[in-house]
Amino acid sequence: MDKTKNETVLTVKNLKVDFTTPDGDVNAVKGISFDVKKGETLAIVGESGSGKSQTMMALMGLLASNGKVTGSARYGETEMVGASLATLNSVRGSKITMIFQEPMTSLDPLYKVGKQIAEALIHHRKMSKAKARERVLELLNLVGIPDPNRRIDSYPHELSGGQRQRIMIAMALANEPDMLIADEPTTALDVTIQAQILDLLADLQKRFGMAIVLITHDLGVVKHVADRVVVMRRGEVVEHGSRDDIFERATQDYTKMLLASEPTGTKAAPAADAPVILEGRNVVVDFNISSGMLFKGTRKFRAVDHVNVRLHQGQTIGIVGESGSGKSTLGRALLKLLEAEGRFSFETTDISALDRTGMRPFRKSMQLVFQDPYGSLSPRQTVGEIITEGLYVHEPTLTKAQRDARAVAALKEVGLDPASRNRYPHEFSGGQRQRIAIARSMILKPKVVILDEPTSALDRTVQRQVIELLRDLQEKHNLSYVFISHDLSVIRAIADHVVVMKDGKIVEEGPTQEIFDNPAQDYTKTLIAAAFTH
Template sequence: MTADSKGTNENVLSVRGLKVDFTTPDGDVNAVKGIDLDVKPGETLAVVGESGSGKSQTMMGIMGLLANNGRVTGSAKYRGKELVGLPLQGLNEVRGSKITMIFQEPMTSLDPLYTIGRQIAEPIVHHKGLTFKQAKVRVLELLKLVGIPEPERRINSYPHEMSGGQRQRVMIAMALANEPDLLIADEPTTALDVTIQAQILDLLRSLQKRFGMAVVLITHDLGIVKHFADRVVVMRRGEVVEKGSIKDIFEQPKEDYTKMLLASEPSGTKQPPADTAPIILEGRNVTVDFAIGGGFFFGSNTAFRAVDGVSVRLKKGQTIGIVGESGSGKSTLGRALLRLLPSGGHYHFGDKNISSFDRSAMRPLRRELQLVFQDPYGSLSPRQTVGEIITEGLLIHEPQLSRTERDKRAVAALKEVGLDPAARNRYPHEFSGGQRQRIAIARAVILKPKVVILDEPTSALDRSVQGQVIELLRDLQKKHGLSYVFISHDLAVIKAMSDYVIVMKNGKIVEEGQTEEIFDSPHQAYTKTLMAAAFDLE
């Protein structure tokens, strides 16, 4: 254990009897049920458990960041100072300087109206007393530290112009800017590919050692926990079921639940469709360019090619996995195939040439071409109940259905994705990240589409739930003859889910082929690097 900067060994954070409750139309939801935990100076404490176990809500309660219908009771002391019940002014003296938090879903934490350079500079100017010119130097340094490519250009980018992984790294840069005493990292590598995961973890470890910073790591990825944490707290249904050192938890777990988590891993294989299966969606020579305008600091109008001459042919019943590092063009390609953004190339859906289809012409096809977004919270309206969200498409595409019939379809869809039908009366903020991801899947499948593009659909899910979702998607595919484009940085999930794999880098395809061929005998150095990084983190 490392002594803190004050020269004492007192706990950085001491939590006793902490409870978090939410008031809902169906009664109170007890998200956290009186837990105890301690964070020691300089250590990394991992908090693990399935989606909905209360991991994130525990820390949100401590930080005073619960939604309006949430309340926290009990005790949470930062170096002896009680945080529960502390007035906002007192909390603000601690938050952002002494304790910072990296959130699970960065798109909802970044202002869409400001460049990422401006957003990182603001807290530096406020807390450190620097000028914006001085802050610009620090911003570039932070962007380089967290692995953002071309930081001099990206400093002028807006959040929507960056991939999910890049936005996550921006959040990490913001959290580390003021060298906090305690960093709460809520799934900090969820949206990152395996090579960048390793870089980010090395970065956090080096900063932790340099500043004596304590870290609370909230994650479902036990591979990361094993390599990065000192101690582990295992949570289930709002309670702590087991805690101990890394050695104790991984080598001698006492509880069956902990053993189940350690044994969970995506498995199985996807058989390819018959050679005679028809092509249902095709994009030939797909190109996507983004205009990059002048930003807060500097820059002139330029064009950035995100997808460069890529061709994809998706058969009925096939699952194509697309892998590559953050910013490789995976998600942009998926949106181009659905004709959701301006792009060049030739496109066919079934026997229809949709290359020249505008927004109006594509509208009747939307129910058959669905997309599950990487960031479910950003795509779910906070003002609508889950039932309203997942049946919204029915209002447009099946207007003849009565309200009762739509409700029945919502119940069925929620059951299909493993959620309690009563969830349809609740709002998105009342769910964990993993539960919100399943809501997003329910919204897509309720329309019974022919093609679903899944953009990191399991990125926020723990391993045990990943397996359930994979089985769900397989069952839906078999039952309805669905075709998937499965975009992910998680190679274990890609291997279990896909029958064909495309590897992308810098907007181009560097390798493609049958799943078994790509995983067992990759030809390109880049593909081999991805495989090696994934294996090292297991």
């Protein structure tokens, strides 16, 4: 096993990736070189837009149609750059697999997750459907999916964000590949499951001698699992070395800046007499779930169980909890985006009985930033068209020039070049796409924004920028936020009140400092310990 550690699985030399856009060519990757050895974990880190993901998409032959790759990427004796589709298909999914950053866009919504995992086994290993199903159940157990016998027949939309990411991991591991490319594999996972997934990957790596290329902005994860680290910035390698070299003896200012980045600051509570702007009383959300092929009918799953939330003007409520705890469902219920029981009010208006048409006048004031930016951005629209779309509905009298001016201002506010409004979502990194999603909501100047994991796809340096942006916008416009996240360091920096959820119920809530310094419930203590003990 020792000798395999020196065996090179992948050799990348002078790899360049360029995209052709209406504004000219974009040089996403500028001639980088590195290798990956069997049994090691190589972490590629850097800010959003540094070229981390595009490097791996290029060598896998998965670039967008306007992308071009040159250079060399050799898997054993196989040259991946310029390889035929047949050659790529013989390697992808079998010898080299990839976990994508945004699982909802990688899973087919029309097929049950068990069938999607089994497809790789049937195609590459020629397994029977029965044998493949047995293997799928093993994999679902391995990646920590609860009740795998039921979940194997679930559709992607029936799973939480974290559960969908675990399905992607199961799919990638199905054929025990030589190399696993993990693009932000813990982005959608809560802190307790992060640790389980990282331990699982480490265990499988030891068992099979698998190489792992970890693409991430989470330096805490890198410090925990990486053998070597490549630091990228603007398409180039800034620094590379062993984990200890990078974390203890970094020589480049950029690397030192990344290591020092962490969300900071605290949020003051609003004035005691601040009016209530959004309220949900005794909120209950039930979903009907099919019982499967052997038993006809449905059963109810209670996602939110008699929850009370009161949001004051200028307040930020942070909602935390593990994947599947009901955080996102509660956020959508508060905006009346799904069927829910309870009493709901916005400002002084009871909106409980309003239907879709009745809610339309309130939509401009009540906005939602989604967890998965790529899934919520139309690939057929330019960024400018995406962020101004709501203006056609809510401010129809604006001229084209006025809409364009609003788009320019919104992009500047979220730290993007206004010239990028003529580009398409696939031309941006995950973090940049999330900022586009935030700009789309903020352009309408809302009063309440539900932010569902808005920083989950962002590197730490950009997280700080977005948190500061959200604070500035809140102060400037007296905005109210419900901030849903599994990242407790972000919650601590931006929220003044914390709600802890588990299994659809509130287990604890209170002022942020009180919850973090003196948690009363064991569950809260476990979350905090997992978040701040890397």
